[in-house]
Amino acid sequence: MEIKKIECPTEITLSQYIDHDIDIQRIVDIEIHISKCDECLKKVRRLTEYHESLKALKAKSEFFECYKNSNEDILSMPAASSANNNSVAIATTKDGKYTIKVVPFLHENSFMIEVQVLDKNLHGTLIIENEDGVIIKAPIVNGFAREEIHNRIDLKDVSIRVEVEK
Numbered sequence: 793m794e795i796k797k798i799e800c801p802t803e804i805t806l807s808q809y810i811d812h813d814i815d816i817q818r819i820v821d822i823e824i825h826i827s828k829c830d831e832c833l834k835k836v837r838r839l840t841e842y843h844e845s846l847k848a849l850k851a852k853s854e855f856f857e858c859y860k861n862s863n864e865d866i867l868s869m870p871a872a873s874s875a876n877n878n879s880v881a882i883a884t885t886k887d888g889k890y891t892i893k894v895v896p897f898l899h900e901n902s903f904m905i906e907v908q909v910l911d912k913n914l915h916g917t918l919i920i921e922n923e924d925g926v927i928i929k930a931p932i933v934n935g936f937a938r939e940e941i942h943n944r945i946d947l948k949d950v951s952i953r954v955e956v957e958k
């Protein structure tokens with residue numbers, strides 16, 4: 793039988809694989825792939841942990857309303873203290889452009905920031921920054937920008953913007 797080389801699956805596909813939200817042939821393909829690709833295996837472990845954190849912490853989710861200032865959405869929410877006590881902070885900007893989730897990993901001092909861009913016409917790179925500089929800078933893929941951070945941050949008065957693709 794001919795062995796077909798599969799390219800590394802995208803993070804979205806790996807997420808779907810973890811959630812079993814994908815057809816059985818694709819699951820087999822991915823399992824064959826991660827048995828040979830350390831990088832993807834690592835990604836699957838990270839994503840699995842992230843998904844478990846999400847599930848475990850869902851009950852504790854808190855919602856915050858955020859504020860908009862022209863092109864920049866100024867957030868004001870106590871995400872750092874939430875991260876401290878293992879809850880997920882979720883914020884939706886007032887104009888409904890973004891939903892921001894800060895999810896602490898269960899076993900480490902790191903967090904996943906996940907931003908859902910609700911405006912489907914916004915494409916490009918999403919940037920969250922505070923006065924100390926850029927916190928995350930991540931491409932928007934299928935409406936989501938996601939990045940892991942290792943320092944505890946305070947999301948109070950950070951700004952969020954999208955650098956539009958030219």
Ligand SMILES: [Zn+2]
Nearest residue numbers: 800801829832
């Ligand atoms: Zn791979």
